[in-house]
Amino acid sequence: MAAPWSKSTLSASGEIVVERLSHQLRSLGIQGVRPLQGTEIVLANREQEVTRLLLAGGTSATSDVVRNFTCAWISRQSVVAAAITPLHPDFVAWLACP
Numbered sequence: 001m002a003a004p005w006s007k008s009t010l011s012a013s014g015e016i017v018v019e020r021l022s023h024q025l026r027s028l029g030i031q032g033v034r035p036l037q038g039t040e041i042v043l044a045n046r047e048q049e050v051t052r053l054l055l056a057g058g059t060s061a062t063s064d065v066v067r068n069f070t071c072a073w074i075s076r077q078s079v080v081a082a083a084i085t086p087l088h089p090d091f092v093a094w095l096a097c098p
Helices: 037-044 049-058 060-076 078-087 089-095
Strands: 006-010 017-019
Touching: 037 060, 049 060, 060 078, 060 089, 078 089
Parallel strands: none
Antiparallel strands: 006 017
16 A cells, blocks of 8 residues: 545535645555455445545434444555555544554
8 A cells, every 4th residue: 555645625516626636655564354244245336325424414313333444444555554544643533443
């Protein structure tokens, strides 16, 4: 895996702005793979739903879906997550992933 990536901003109107963060790559390490387990498959298949919920605004139901989806993503993408999560401490604290 390599960093940095681009920064993407998606507005409620659907406008996407992509900003390249650097022209130089930095190795983050090796990200292994494994087959997804039952609940991981269900959560991974909710990506489009999570995106729609985030764009529509938050509710307590939205919070649970976003937390579950994001915590599952973090657990599967440990190398990338280790590089990204320190940049978003308030969001990570809100997630309160196990």
